[in-house]
Amino acid sequence: MKLLRFLMLLVLIIGAFSWSATASDRQKSKAEKKAAKQTKAETLPVTTSSAAAARYFANGMVQYENHRWNLALNDWHEAINLDPKFALAYTWICLTTTDPAEESSNRAQAKATMKDASPGEQLMVRWMAGIHENNYVEGISAMNDLLAMYPRDKRLNFLIAYWLYRQDQYDLAEKLILKALAEDQAYATAYNQLAYIYSRRSDYPKAIEAAGKYVKLLPDQPNPHDSYAEMLRLSGRFEEALVHYRMALKIDPTFYISQKELGETYALMGDGERSRLEYGKAIHEAPSNGLKAEYLQKSAMTYLRDKQYDLADKAFLDAAEQAYAMEQWVWEARAHRIMAMYQPDSATAMKELDRAEAILKARKGFVAQTDLDEEKARIWRVRVERERSLAAAHKDLDALEEMANSGGSVSIARTYHGAAGTLLVAQDNFSEAIPHLEEDFANPLSMKVLLTAYEKSGANEQANTLRKKLRAWRIPGIEEALVVPDLRSQDGAVVSQK
């Protein structure tokens, strides 16, 4: 049997299943024809004992490149049903799913089945396992070994670039994307990636240009229009962004992300009522309860921008109840934590935080520990900010620091630094606060406190740059809603809440 399986695997490896050119039912674009020129030896093999599973896997990769995550996951689920020893399919489920339990069980399967896969695939499993198990050095090392093994695999370059981008490694990500484009100048998804890299550097003209190329290559797909719209929105061109979000929805009315983005865009434009209308449609269209719970809170946030706090309370309580009904416990806790963030009265805020923490405590063991810990860290940060005595705030901060030091995620570490910096600013210790706050570099609340620290310590150049960035911040979120509109209306006058 072993020999038989080995022979079957060998046939499939050598056969045709390099991952970039196997889906026979795909549209044969110029890009794909060119991609086919890459020889088998230049692309990562895909080892499976089932030809049908290989087709599902390949189709899932195409869906992934088009950012249709849920469709990609569906294909990979089919693939592992057909071949329960399909290590690469398990790996890609882990790299894509937002469900921690699914990630964990598939990671175990990927590791258990990797011995039958090719050396390149084994490196991919090691990369995924390393970065998901806080073993970054081994994971990154495997990732670069894999790249060295298949330097001309455009898809591999793209996928790794995408991961590096998410680690804020924009220079390295750009290098790999340009390598992918050198292999295939019509590799559409690479332009999408490039647009996001440029946008992170606030180079919006280049971001819009790259997203424009993405649209040109795939005019009948919704995601290119969605990305193009986002680049327009980031550069402040809201009306044009709305046009392209609508175009994405016209192409595919089920493309719920663009529906949500319409809500986001109106929210940023200050049109709360229209925003809630669009979010309402997105909630209806959302394919999972987790997304529904998230969008409900986005809708509630619009009342905060309008400073309608009573309505915000009502909307967040409703969002919490619905999250409870959908068994989205972290989102339920989050609604209470957010309520604590804007309550004028500290005692009320602390009650909401107690409630949020109690929800998490009751669900220990039912929700992935990482998710519980990350939300708990955020709750503790708000505690640090809302405590009425420094001693109590320090106690909360010590607990948060302990969590960050005991192998917590990057997100927990940033939350700790944001809290530590805020507390130091409250004590007028600006020089020590600055490096902490700089760690929490993408959180408008921390950025606002950092602005104060820069100003108070005479770092005028940094203060001016940061103020400019904050005022131009167009990424919707609770921290943004609490900070940016006020900052704009105060015309730069920033006062620390502490």
Added chain:
Amino acid sequence: MKMLGTLCLLGALLAPATCLARDVAVITQKDNAFSAINSADLQKLLKTDAPKWPDGSKVVVILGDPGSVESRFLLEKVFKVAPSEMTAFLEGHKDTILVLRSDDLVLKAVAGRPGSIGVVNVYSINSAVKVLRVDGKLPLEQGYLLHGN
């Protein structure tokens, strides 16, 4: 579609950056017996004319572009050299510090040179080299010395 947010359950903290975090890896040849170094020993390496490993073997330090974040981290954080003094510092340590142009070259040089030590962006490392713990910590661990913005 969001390239970023879709993969994060509560992803607001991973949004676009105003400045970037960076971890620098201290690397050595894979066969090197040492897996860790403390910052005091790292500092001593360049304070003497003939730096040596604790077992007495010679050390060559290999840096990338002196203007790179990685080299600046090491020189500023460990060796306490101000940016304005870097050129003179490197000139004065020609025998013990080899300066190359990129992480790729540093990785190749360290992998092929016994006793050498190099610094690269942690996201560039591969299995040809060993990443040393510095003061007991690896890159990307909370509290790692060679981390900064």
